[in-house]
Amino acid sequence: MSRKFIVGGNWKCNPKTYKECNELLKAWKKALPNVDRSKVEVVICPPALWLTSFTESFEGLGFGVCAQNCGKTDAGAFTGEWTAANLVDLGLKWTLLGHSERRSLYGETDEDVAEKVGKCQEAGLGVILCIGEKLEEREGGKTDEVNKRQLGACLPKIKDWDKIVIAYEPVWAIGTGKVATPEQAEETQKAIRAYLSQAVSSAVAEKVRIQYGGSVNPENCAELIKQPNIDGFLVGGASLKPSFMDIISAVGPSKMVEVWPAYASKMEKEGCNQAAIDAFKYNFGVLSSGADVMLPESKLDPVESLPTYEKLKVKPDARLLKKTLILKLNGGLGTGMGLDKAKSLLEVTGGNTFLDLIAKQVANMKKEFKTDLKFMLMNSFATSADTLEALKKYTDLGTGSDLEFVQNKAPKVTESDLSPATWEKDSSHEWCPPGHGDLYPAMLGSGTLDKLLKKGYRYMFVSNSDNLGATMDLKILAHFVQSEAPFMMEVAERTDADKKGGHLAQSKVRQLIPSLIPW
């Protein structure tokens, strides 16, 4: 029977501040693509005060939350305690029990731990049951005896073994930097399993997961996890570092670890810039991690009200145009409309294509506002040449890197094994434009962002090149500048014809999240 690995991060009474927790979670998020969550279950044990503070962040990482302790009573006059049922009520699935620090610093006995285990079983709460010997006990050859005693006290209370994980944590290895050798840990954990087989049943012994804990770190975890009776780790100090993810990825490496080098060298050979490589790496990491990126409706509220254009109090200010770039997203081909060129080359009316009308709109604004408006296109490698050719006649618009930057290319991915797709007959088919979400990496990687910032541009108006209704509105620009928001979106009521496109929703926890924004 194969047992799913389980790794716990026991933060104990750390870190010192809420802010530090958030920083740690941010660092973990970056490394997450290296972890295959189908191979390893991860639970984090924050201090009790923060058990629900990071629920959304932990869920986003695919990690469960585990308490570090619970009381041995039901609800009542027990100041400072909390019950197993309280933890279930908070939505938690796990708690640690019997940690050696509770036993040695707070006087918890085997009987106390057993009572707590009983309460958790009644409440349906999973328990990571910590056992382990002290140094003198190991040196006195009493390791197995101690483990049997601590575990044995709890056995009469356990009915549901699916809700029990055992953490073997030799006390002499906890927080000392003195890790058990893989052989020592394996020998002891094998003995624990043998004891369960004899005292409970071979089926339980076979299925129950046994973690090792005590000075586990990214360097020593790979050898330990190879042992047949080590089913994961309970990590203390090393779980407070960004490199905790290295431990998890050593236990459950994702496809990313295996295939990313092939993508990196392919993109470097193709001359992709670093921003393009980083952006693709992030997206590929999300894909290969198997993360569920859907936001369930239970986490969303509808957007009930937004400021309306008519009610905006600001005064239009044409001077802001000097600091504003008008950008049209022009990477898409008109294939769906029978055109193998840029969609914006389709004729719309009176012999004018979308591009012609855009050029005329820009010329009109320059005249109307008496300012030299900065206009650019984000093209794709498939639309650049045709677009520049078509716009040659509008000499005022500028040309080359003054008029366009080209969005990145992303390597196509083979669906079956996530390897880079190959097409020997024509290797250009191995690449695709990554879509308009590539706006920021493309601006950054092409050097366009730096160039514009140096010239004093601060604001950018973005719309699709086939959206002729979207024009720069001075009142909205002034409102945007005044709000100091990093991003603003102009939205309209849907019509019955609107079947596709974005949907506005409000996260119950975060700010407004229009679904079209890459975030």
Ligand SMILES: O=C(CO)COP(=O)(O)O
């Ligand atoms: O006590 C532990 C986890 O519960 C182990 O702590 P360290 O990993 O810091 O040795």
